[in-house]
Amino acid sequence: MGGVSAYLIPVFALILSAIPGLRGAETVWSGLVIAENVAQPQPIPPELTRIEGPLKKFFGYNQFQVIGQSQKTLKTGQEDWLATSKFFGLHVDARGESEAGYVLNLKLYKEKELLLETDAKLSKRSPLVIKGPQIGSGQLLLVLVVE
Amino acid sequence: MKTFEEKWTAWLDGQLSGRELAKFEASLPDKAAAEVEKADARKLRQLLKQELGARTLTNQEFFSHQVHEKIAQEDAEASQSSGRRSATTSTWWTIPRLLWAGTLSLAVFLVCTLFVVHEKTPTEESSYLTQILNARVDPVVSPNATVSMFEVKQDRVTVLWTEGLQSLPADYAAK
Numbered sequence: 502m503g504g505v506s507a508y509l510i511p512v513f514a515l516i517l518s519a520i521p522g523l524r525g526a527e528t529v530w531s532g533l534v535i536a537e538n539v540a541q542p543q544p545i546p547p548e549l550t551r552i553e554g555p556l557k558k559f560f561g562y563n564q565f566q567v568i569g570q571s572q573k574t575l576k577t578g579q580e581d582w583l584a585t586s587k588f589f590g591l592h593v594d595a596r597g598e599s600e601a602g603y604v605l606n607l608k609l610y611k612e613k614e615l616l617l618e619t620d621a622k623l624s625k626r627s628p629l630v631i632k633g634p635q636i637g638s639g640q641l642l643l644v645l646v647v648e
Numbered sequence: 649m650k651t652f653e654e655k656w657t658a659w660l661d662g663q664l665s666g667r668e669l670a671k672f673e674a675s676l677p678d679k680a681a682a683e684v685e686k687a688d689a690r691k692l693r694q695l696l697k698q699e700l701g702a703r704t705l706t707n708q709e710f711f712s713h714q715v716h717e718k719i720a721q722e723d724a725e726a727s728q729s730s731g732r733r734s735a736t737t738s739t740w741w742t743i744p745r746l747l748w749a750g751t752l753s754l755a756v757f758l759v760c761t762l763f764v765v766h767e768k769t770p771t772e773e774s775s776y777l778t779q780i781l782n783a784r785v786d787p788v789v790s791p792n793a794t795v796s797m798f799e800v801k802q803d804r805v806t807v808l809w810t811e812g813l814q815s816l817p818a819d820y821a822a823k
Contacts, residue, residue: 555800636816
């Protein structure tokens with residue numbers, strides 16, 4: 502019995518590790534971010550640390566604050582969720598998973614008004630940043646990252 | 649034509665007769681010595697017959713002999729079959745070894761497969777980057793809005809860039 506177990510455990514571990522579809526579920530972080538230029542910027546939120554450089558380079562702001570966020574663990578790749586702030590809502594509808602990432606439908610609402618809609622294939626290694634409307638002296642950004 | 653030795657042997661055995669016997673005995677240089685030798689040969693033959701002749705077994709001895717024969721035969725068969733069994737168990741390809749060999753083959757196959765897949769995918773670099781399939785803005789809310797998209801391979805970031813969306817007051821930045 503022990504010999505069989507000693508044989509079967511490595512075999513199953515090997516097979517499981519070799520099948521991408523059976524790997525652990527992944528989490529998508531989606532956030533509504535206000536980018537601004539201020540005299541004394543706050544530290545960047547940890548969720549945005551890995552893209553701090555590109556954010557500053559592309560948008561030219563020195564402070565990024567999360568005003569709404571959602572963290573969703575995808576198991577089937579067919580889930581949907583909402584990241585909201587007081588006035589905005591980002592609805593994310595996952596429509597399937599592939600080896601490269603997840604196919605997502607994104608809708609940005611201002612209260613009940615649809616401002617922007619896009620379909621994207623979110624890679625597990627590549628964040629997506631969407632430039633939203635100007636708000637005061639700052640800018641609304643939508644960020645999606647597979648963690 | 650018989651040689652002298654053949655005739656001599658036949659004479660000792662008493663197989664010569666008649667004219668042949670007379671002719672042979674006449675050819676002997678010393679018949680008396682030959683007769684002595686013939687008598688000695690007869691004695692020797694009798695002695696050998698007595699000592700070396702097949703001894704008739706009694707019933708009890710015969711039964712015992714049969715039993716011993718049977719035991720010896722069975723022992724020989726048993727040793728032969730155990731020899732065959734030990735020959736089969738000592739073969740290198742035992743079941744556990746076959747299982748491990750199969751597992752190792754499977755592992756090598758998987759590693760090679762993953763290696764090949766890994767080698768292929770970098771050529772499709774765009775699949776590593778997030779792709780924007782399409783984007784649209786509400787033309788009623790933002791009639792002059794445009795969208796563009798770009799991928800920054802260096803930073804592995806994809807950006808959907810909008811221009812001309814309706815600007816909103818700072819209050820909308822509230823959490």
